Amino acid sequence: MRIKDHPILDFPQGKKVTFYFEDQVLEGYEGEPIAAALHDAGIRVLRESQVLHRPRGFFCAIGNCSSCLMVVDGVPNVRVCVEKLRAGMTVRRQKGKGDLFASN
Amino acid sequence: MRQTNVLVIGGGPAGLSAATAAAQCGARVILVDSSSRLGGQLIKQTHKFFGSREQRAGTRGIEIARLLQEEAEAARVEILPETAALGLYSDGVVTLEKNERLIKLKPERLVVATGASEKTLAFANNDLPGIYGAGAVQTLMNVHGVRPGQRAVMVGAGNIGLIVSYQLCQAGVEVAAVVEAAPSIGGYAVHASKIRRLGIPILTSYSIKAAHGGETLEGVTVWQLNEKWQGIPGTEQVLAADILCLAVGLTPLTELLWQAGCQMEYIPELGGHVPWYDENQQTSVPGIYVAGDAAAVEEASSAMVTGKLAGLASAHSLGLCPDFPVLGEKVRQELTQLRAGPTGEKIRKGLGKLRARSRPGAM
Ligand SMILES: Cc1cc2nc3c(=O)[nH]c(=O)nc-3n(C[C@H](O)[C@H](O)[C@H](O)COP(=O)(O)OP(=O)(O)OC[C@H]3O[C@@H](n4cnc5c(N)ncnc54)[C@H](O)[C@@H]3O)c2cc1C
Numbered sequence: 442m443r444i445k446d447h448p449i450l451d452f453p454q455g456k457k458v459t460f461y462f463e464d465q466v467l468e469g470y471e472g473e474p475i476a477a478a479l480h481d482a483g484i485r486v487l488r489e490s491q492v493l494h495r496p497r498g499f500f501c502a503i504g505n506c507s508s509c510l511m512v513v514d515g516v517p518n519v520r521v522c523v524e525k526l527r528a529g530m531t532v533r534r535q536k537g538k539g540d541l542f543a544s545n
Numbered sequence: 546m547r548q549t550n551v552l553v554i555g556g557g558p559a560g561l562s563a564a565t566a567a568a569q570c571g572a573r574v575i576l577v578d579s580s581s582r583l584g585g586q587l588i589k590q591t592h593k594f595f596g597s598r599e600q601r602a603g604t605r606g607i608e609i610a611r612l613l614q615e616e617a618e619a620a621r622v623e624i625l626p627e628t629a630a631l632g633l634y635s636d637g638v639v640t641l642e643k644n645e646r647l648i649k650l651k652p653e654r655l656v657v658a659t660g661a662s663e664k665t666l667a668f669a670n671n672d673l674p675g676i677y678g679a680g681a682v683q684t685l686m687n688v689h690g691v692r693p694g695q696r697a698v699m700v701g702a703g704n705i706g707l708i709v710s711y712q713l714c715q716a717g718v719e720v721a722a723v724v725e726a727a728p729s730i731g732g733y734a735v736h737a738s739k740i741r742r743l744g745i746p747i748l749t750s751y752s753i754k755a756a757h758g759g760e761t762l763e764g765v766t767v768w769q770l771n772e773k774w775q776g777i778p779g780t781e782q783v784l785a786a787d788i789l790c791l792a793v794g795l796t797p798l799t800e801l802l803w804q805a806g807c808q809m810e811y812i813p814e815l816g817g818h819v820p821w822y823d824e825n826q827q828t829s830v831p832g833i834y835v836a837g838d839a840a841a842v843e844e845a846s847s848a849m850v851t852g853k854l855a856g857l858a859s860a861h862s863l864g865l866c867p868d869f870p871v872l873g874e875k876v877r878q879e880l881t882q883l884r885a886g887p888t889g890e891k892i893r894k895g896l897g898k899l900r901a902r903s904r905p906g907a908m
Contacts (some may be wrong), residue, residue, distance in 0.1 A: 442692040444716050447589045449605070452690030456761040479690040485761045496760050498674025502681035504579060505662050505798070522681075523580075 449521070458528035475532055476509055476522035487511055487521060491537040511535050516536055548576045549623075550638060551859050553837030554630040554801065557585020558845045559837025559852035560658035561613040562618075568620035570866040575650070576622050577641055579629035582688075584610025585660050586680070586838075587845060589687040591715075592708055594845065599837050606845065607687075616779030626697070630659075633805040637832075654832050654859040657802055658852060661795035661816060661838035666700065669755035675762025679709040679792035686716045694787040701792030702747055707736035709790060710745060720745045721784045722769050726752045726774060731742035753789070754781060762787055772836040795842045802839070805830055810902050816893030821902060825858035825873060826851055829904075834859050843892055850880050 444452065454473040462484060469478025476487070476499050481503040487509050504523035513519040514530050519540020521532070535538035553564040555580030564576040582588050589604025597617040604612075628643040639649040639655065663678030665671065675694065677685075679701070682693050697718050699710045702725035710720050723740060728750050730737045740747060743760060754766040754776055805810060807820040808829035812904035818837050820828040827834050834855040837848035855878045861869035884892050 443693050444690045446687060446717075447587050447690075450687060450690070454690075473689055477685060480685065480691050480693065487674070488610045490672070495672055496674055497672060498761070500665070501663060502602070502683060502684040503680050523777075525581075 555658035556583040559848035562852030563856035570860035696786035704732035708794030826855040
């Protein structure tokens, strides 16, 4: 959900681009954090915890807490709260520890 | 390997002020920040600031960030955004990451102004998606223009909790309640009245018992606390909410200082573990200074002043800033004034404790 009318701020938006989340095609603005585009689309579960397999979202939004690690273009452990969205990215929920050597 | 007189890590109000002060004394200064936009916490603060004119009270935080950056640029600080400091080594080398490349830098002096991170709370299901730090929600709304959900519960009625509740409303989110464990509201009365005027209840002596939901947050149970801060059975209320914001304090981001071997002290009044530092913000490791929330969780106003002090002191130690004895004293007085009065009491107490801990090497 984008904020449209704000009493103080306006949000100049970049170019609209499409990207892939699991098997969906989503839209977002180029250069915004991947997590912002996912949130806009109502997607709040970003990964599954390692031991208890619990759903995780983001917590800090500034790249400190590691709650939002996802697999982006095959690379695991990407902090999507700070990683910028580009056209055509593939974004997947991460399960447990990402495997750097797996070919996702 | 690159060299410089002064390296500043962190481009919030503390770091920007430190960098400008040192550069104005003639030092060659590099400032790095992991974020793409400078200003630290300020870039999401749409409200007008409190404090005195000298620290730009009455100006919105987002504006202050822009002004501080312009001053740093005018002073010819070399600014490297999207550059994270990864490590500080015993030979004085700092490692940085930019665009997935490692940069090594050897500064003569270092100012650490990395700010603070938000604390969390222990309760059942506190890891459900939809539970955020209050600052995170502020970033999502005010920097990226995305509404976090429909209905929120805020935990904490300090200034951050109150301000972010108000900003949630501005973004079109309903706020069900502000829950505060203490018997009274911690934040300024003006912020609290703004919330009350919107009809949002502030429940004092209340805390959160549990969060509920399947994949994501659907509601929270709050309950009243007795004078020992324990929940009172039978007082539970269930509030429907898809957002839970935790505004329960911040703790200094000090990993780099630990790694550098700075003497660390646990001082709850300053936010947790902080480095020992002297009256000019120098830590126990000569040449390493600390400023802003990384030194003590305080305010943007004091962050600017501790930053300036660290910047001037670091330049002076390099043989620059000949007026430091007078200038430094002036800045320290400014700090004392900022911390006078009831809101500064906690900080005064914390700093008193910190100074009372034995000075490094003085055993
Ligand atoms: C909701 C809210 C409302 C507030 N209202 C007020 C107010 O009305 N008045 C007031 O005076 N204060 C207010 N404050 C407090 C104020 O914002 C902070 O005290 C102040 O921003 C601290 O400044 P700082 O420079 O120490 O840290 P920050 O502003 O947190 O900046 C730290 C910077 O360091 C960078 N960084 C961290 N680690 C690294 C690393 N390893 N490498 C590179 N860069 C790094 C970060 O990206 C960040 O940009 C408020 C805070 C909040 C959250």
